[in-house]
Amino acid sequence: MTPDPAVAAAARLDARLLTDDTAPVAVALSGGGDSVALLHMADSWARRMGRRLVALTVDHRLHPDSAGWTAAAGAHARALGVPWTPLVWRRDKPMRGQATAARRARHGLLAEAARAAGARVILTGHTLDDRREAAWLRAQGGTLGRLRDWSPSPVWPEGRGLMLLRPLIDVARADLRAWLASRGVAWLDDPANVDPVHPRARARAAIAAGEAVAPEVLPPEPVPLVGVEALPTGALGLPRTLDGRALAAAVVCVGGGEGTPRGDRLAGLAARLTEPGADLVATLAGARIIARGARLLLVRETGEWVRRGAPVASLSPGQPTVWDGRLEVTATGHGGRLVPARGRLARLRREDRDALARWPAALRPAAPLIEDAGGDVRLAIRGATVEALVRRRFAMATGETPHERDLCRPQDGAGAEGALCLDDDGVPTPVEKS
Incomplete structure (x- = not known):
């Protein structure tokens, strides 16, 4: 007897997510069978556990019918009473590498919308068939990674603080279709899934024709590193x-x-x-x-x-800015430009130079400075809150956050996702959030 896919999905949701929490859980909803099944199963779980869902649909504008597909996805969410947000990839589409660009855009839009909604986790409808197709493509020389049930958002910095959960990762696509059909729920089939111009479609056709695929097991859980x-x-x-x-x-x-x-x-x-x-x-x-x-x-x-240009960003009061992919800076006073200390150390005020002199020399050039309209520079931590992103990001990539609850608290060790401040000796140091 085939296991109930809804039971398998609920088990993974139970294992990774908090219950009765105020933050919503985001669902990536394309309108295809996998994501529609996921929406229904996640909705049942959320109602039992006291969680809210938000559904997010990306319209890539790559097919003339994409607006209609997006509307159909929204109808599924509205029928369940799940708040729904359509997202549109509006930028010019590249002629080459379009699939890669679309994937990057999709995850970026989903991440930004999830963060705006206050979600920490995005559910996606990847299935056992997706893992088999990826294995087939790797056997043909592709570079696709192995899907995990729980992994960080693949885009940066939009995906900071967000994990992806794939509750259907061990469920066959045919079982999901049967589950939906038994409940009278319709879904869309993207014509790209059978268009041989797409590598995924070729993989799907080869597997359907009986071409052998090596057994695909989930990668082992990463073991957290000690001594970070x-x-x-x-x-x-x-x-x-x-x-x-x-x-x-x-x-x-x-x-x-x-x-x-x-x-x-x-x-x-x-x-x-x-x-x-x-x-x-x-x-x-x-x-x-x-x-x-x-x-x-x-x-x-x-x-x-020197080769690529130094990171520079505008800083507006009260608006968080991710600088150089490492630090999130929010001006507490006047704005200005965020610039690196490299090449500007001699222009710092004496107290700032003295503070940086206490740091290891290798760290000083990468310190963020605020440059005003007149060209004066000061340590960013004197006019802004500087949140360190690296430690938290590393923790999420290496197994230190196996549950949603781990995304809500500081990591062990100084500076995990914490603000830099000046200590009593004037030395900038990282501190944990409480």
Whole structure:
């Protein structure tokens, strides 16, 4: 007897989410069978557990019927009384890499809408078939990653603080269709799913024709790393024994970027770190890795700004601004421009130079400054609240937040998602939120 897919979905919701909490849970709703089934199952769970749902639909504007599909998705949400928000990808569509660009845009729009609604988790309708199709594509040389039931939003900085939950990850697509049909619920079928121009459609057709696919099991839960130290400006202190996955997460988080480093470069660095007693300095994905003895210090590699341009952002009073992918800055007084300390240290007031002089030298160039219209600069923490994003982001990528409750509290160790402040000696230090 086939297990009830709604029971499987509820089990994963129970395992990952809080009950009777005021924050809503977001549902990515396309109108296809997978997401419609997810909406109905999540709605039943939320009613039992005292949670609110919000449904979010992205119209990519890639098909002439997309507006109608979006309206149909909204009708499903309204029928259940679930608040629904349509989102539109309005930017020009690239001629090449359109699928990748659409995926990035979709996750960005979903993340921004979920954050605006106060959600911490976005539910998506990925199924067992999606995992099989991804495995087929990898066997053909594709670079798709392995889906997990619980993972951070793949976009940055829009997805900061958000996790994705895939309650249907072990459920077959056919079982979901049968479940919907038994309840008289209709759904849409995207013609792209059978158009061989799309790699996913080719994978689906090959599997339907009986082409063998290696068994696909869920990746093991990541094991949290012990000995992580958060430092000012989003630097990290780490044990040298970290594995390749944690190393990749660390360099991306400290570098403030979004994409993971190339596999060959990552493997080469990981191999060098295993050499006993060998100190080294290397750069990867915008981070500088300094190995001394049994510890690593990862800091922002400001040298890349010479080639690509330094991060600069406008700062308006009361408006949070993510700067260089590492820090969220909110002006408490006048605004100005956020600029890096690199190249401007000599222009700081003496008290600011003295404060930075107490930091490790490798951290100073990446400190944020506020530059006013007259060109004067000061440490950002003297005119703004500076929230460190790196430690929290690293925790979410490496298994320290296995439940929604873990997204609501500071991580162990100084500076987890905390504000930088000046201590009694005038030294900027990270502090935890209470």
